[in-house]
Amino acid sequence: MSEPYQSPISPGxxxxxxxxxxxxxxxxxxxSVQADVLVVGGGFTGLSAALHLAASGVRVVLLEAARLGDGASGRNGGQFGTGHRVWPEDLEASLGLERSRRLFALAEEAKAHLHEMMATHGIDAxxxxxxISLVHKRRYVDEFRRHAAILRDRYDYPHAAFMDRAETAERLGSxxxxxGVRDTGTGHLHPMKLLVGTARAAAAAGARLFEETPVRAVRREGGHIVAETPFGTVTADRALLATNGHGGGLNRQSAAHVMPIRSFIGATEPLAEPARVLPGNEAADDSRFVVRYFRKSVDGRLLFGGREAYSSSAGDxxxxxxxxxxxxxxxxxxxxITHAWGGSVAVTMTRMPYVAEPEPGLTTIGGFSGHGVLLSHFTGRLYAERVAGNRxxxxxxxxxRIPSFPGGTALRKPLLFLAMTWFALRDRL
Ligand SMILES: Cc1cc2nc3c(=O)[nH]c(=O)nc-3n(C[C@H](O)[C@H](O)[C@H](O)COP(=O)(O)OP(=O)(O)OC[C@H]3O[C@@H](n4cnc5c(N)ncnc54)[C@H](O)[C@@H]3O)c2cc1C
Incomplete structure (x- = not known):
């Protein structure tokens, strides 16, 4: 019997x-292959772009360094959330109420898009x-209470309600x-099922998908973009870099704005008494800076994620x-714990996604900062809209206008390590 496949880019x-x-x-x-559009990276962003491009008649080639889903998209917590990684009231300070409302509406559209996409392509994920979002420190209780009211009153979102300590304990089973705040307008899913379904839909629409084909460089030749791989080249009119926390070497500008940090998940055996844990089957996350997130699988396991400076061995x-x-x-x-694994979450300075066109015809999308289950698919579709002429x-x-990380590519990792260690300590104090 052959060994089970182990991703070369993510541990466990x-x-x-x-x-x-x-x-x-x-x-x-x-x-050598020709295409209208080259997509680099086979996660949600790249596959969704490939699906929507191919469906509108564009010749698209997608290159994935490992296997489709080996990046964050096949290994995450599966939680949609609502809005963005940053609460809308916090975005108001820098962007104003109207822009914050537009961004919130876009994230709601992303939710509707995912449901519609799964229904259209028969994807059962x-x-x-x-x-439920949980408050781990008493001093955050009023902020969470206000947050639910702001969503309702300023963002026309009636699905989020504040829970006091007793209700929180009952819904959590602890x-x-x-x-906490309970949000009935969102949910969670099995990310690898969504990923495989999206890949199947993209291939059926005519996208050509290649695995184990790392892109080593992307260069311009005449009016075209050429991607070099160990096995051949792709020449295209345009390219999308959808490499998220894994693609630092391909574009300096993107690497300066998007930084990978590790997050880890453990899956327990099916629980003996599943009704004692999250009896309503919601997903949960908490108010720690080094956020903990957990939910039950449909077969009654607890999938529990956290992010700290662990070593990368599965036992640890x-x-x-x-x-x-x-x-x-x-x-x-x-x-x-039957399974333990990790992956790269790509973060930006402001925790909002990074979308840029570093040179004409070359677009880069990533840095969803732990909120990409909801947003990355939809952003891939928006890229296809842009190729069709709607920017x-x-x-x-x-x-x-996300700022780049201070310290350049050499110093930012040690700086981030120091910052994460400090925030992890603060979570505990
Ligand atoms: C452990 C974990 C838990 C998470 N939990 C949640 C959650 O609960 N909710 C949420 O919203 N978000 C969560 N996230 C984040 C979420 O998974 C991501 O935001 C989302 O999947 C990003 O999708 P993507 O397609 O942009 O990137 P990815 O899925 O990372 O895909 C990028 C792909 O590009 C490929 N690639 C890189 N370089 C090259 C190259 N040179 N040539 C070819 N291919 C290349 C990589 O191999 C990879 O497959 C989590 C992430 C992790 C790791």
């Missing part, structure tokens, strides 16, 4: 890989409604948090995750 084998019914292989690129991840689970659910202190909606993101 995920429970998602073992529970997706089938994950088709795609060939390597061979020789185990979607379940409900999300007294570990002070309060399981031990750390088990300790975090026990903080919330002491009765699970000895639960068996306006992608421009909402492009006009955000």
């Amino acid at each position: 084998r995920s429970w998602y890989e073992d529970s997706v019914p089938d994950r088709p292989r795609h060939p390597r690129l061979e020789g 185990d979607y379940r409604p409900g999300q 007294p570990a948090y002070h309060a 991840i399981a031990g750390q995750i088990r300790r975090q689970i026990a903080d919330v659910y002491p009765h699970l202190a000895d639960v068996a 306006d909606r992608l421009a909402e993101f492009e006009d955000l």
